[in-house]
Amino acid sequence: MQVPTVALILYPHFSVFHVAVPQAVFSMQPDGKSIFNLKIVSIDGKPQHTDNRMTVQPDGGLELVELADIVVIPGWHDLDSAPTSNISEALVRAHARGAMVVGLCYGAYALAYSGLLDEKEAATHWMAEDDFTVRFPNIKLNTNALYVESDRVVTSAGTAAALDCCLYIVRSFYGTKTANKVARILVVPPHREGGQAQFIAQPIPKSTQDAEVNRLLDYLRENLDKQYSIADLADQLFMSRRTFTRHFNNATGMSFGKWLVSTRLQRSLELLESTRLSVEKVSEMVGFQTATSFRQHFNQRFHVSPSAWRKTFTGN
CATH class of the missing domain: 1.10.10.60 (Homeodomain-like)
Structure with a gap:
């Protein structure tokens, strides 16, 4: 099996933690070998600043999205702002050619603005449920899900659920055994059902x-x-x-x-x-x-x- 390429897209003033979750999962080497080819992408290929003044050097610009099997938007900086046209077009083209497109936490907003979630089911952070429902009435928001996949478009609830979602993607490509290895390295539960409520008083611990x-x-x-x-x-x-x-x-x-x-x-x-x-x-x-x-x-x-x-x- 060819190692899938993941394009992790940075946006203005992105959250370090939102990016760290998929970066950690998709750069993992559970058996000493990479299971994903992770590419950090900025809109113009230039260094991108985080919300706390850190700077990240990307691997390139949006041209890398054209080569990706999985495209990830880790959160979103402004719920009132749609992605720039070049980001939206890159996401739509990726999905059209068969790639999996992922919006973690508020990243669901970027996918929704781009039209990728029209008439599909989605999840997002519980704090945005009311706003998301009003703003995107043609999207079926699942308010009781950690993550949702609908026609190769994957969305997740809050930041911790983004980790569940990324492990779900590992499991989808490589199966349970590999996903469990990654979970053990990260010291997290290997599997929480996608249909669980976002508020779990006691997660399922090992x-x-x-x-x-x-x-x-x-x-x-x-x-x-x-x-x-x-x-x-x-x-x-x-x-x-x-x-x-x-x-x-x-x-x-x-x-x-x-x-x-x-x-x-x-x-x-x-x-x-x-x-x-x-x-x-x-x-x-x-x-x-x-x-x-x-x-x-x-x-x-x-x-x-x-x-x-x-x-x-x-x-x-």
Whole structure:
């Protein structure tokens, strides 16, 4: 597979943090090799100033967008201002030739002004929901999403959700195993569902501040093929069922049943992508009691069958 080229577009007085997120993800080398060819782009190819007086030297001007497989607008400096015509035209041409175009956080505004989101679904920072809806009535704003993809146009919610969105793009190009490696290097959760609310009181952490629950989570991840009941697990931790449920929810932000299904599905992705095991065997190894149940949960979560997922990422 040829390494995809990412064009990261800078704009006047851009936010360092907004740019740092995609820059970090798309310059990552999880196995010692670059998985993306990242190009920093300014409108005229000249150094660009940030909102706090730093200066960034780009790789070139908008001509680099013409060569990109992925074009990213990381935020936007003025919600009342449309991009200059050369930026809008570069975005539209990129999408027309098949590139993925991404607007992170307020970057959705740049895509909306350019017409790329017309009649499509989009996400943006919750603080701009009312303004965005009024300003762009022909765009379906998903107010309960971390990120949304609609016809190769990808938008995300607030800045932290931009990281989820970038990991989603890694996963789309390289699969779950590589995306998880990148997430581990960045020390962030490998996957938060795109349909979650932007306000998540407790994100889905790999580790929590509850030591007992941490030990339990580690055990469960290593033994997903077994069957569990809340009553038995509560007894192991010398807790009542109610206390266990409260501790688990506080630590992970979700019920035990939902966490277990989500973790089993995540493990199934790795097995589907990295082995030739049958769907039935994968189902057994991750703890679903029947292959039918596995397929139902998988379809509900990913909107494709396990076999279709495998074919997408392995060609088999």
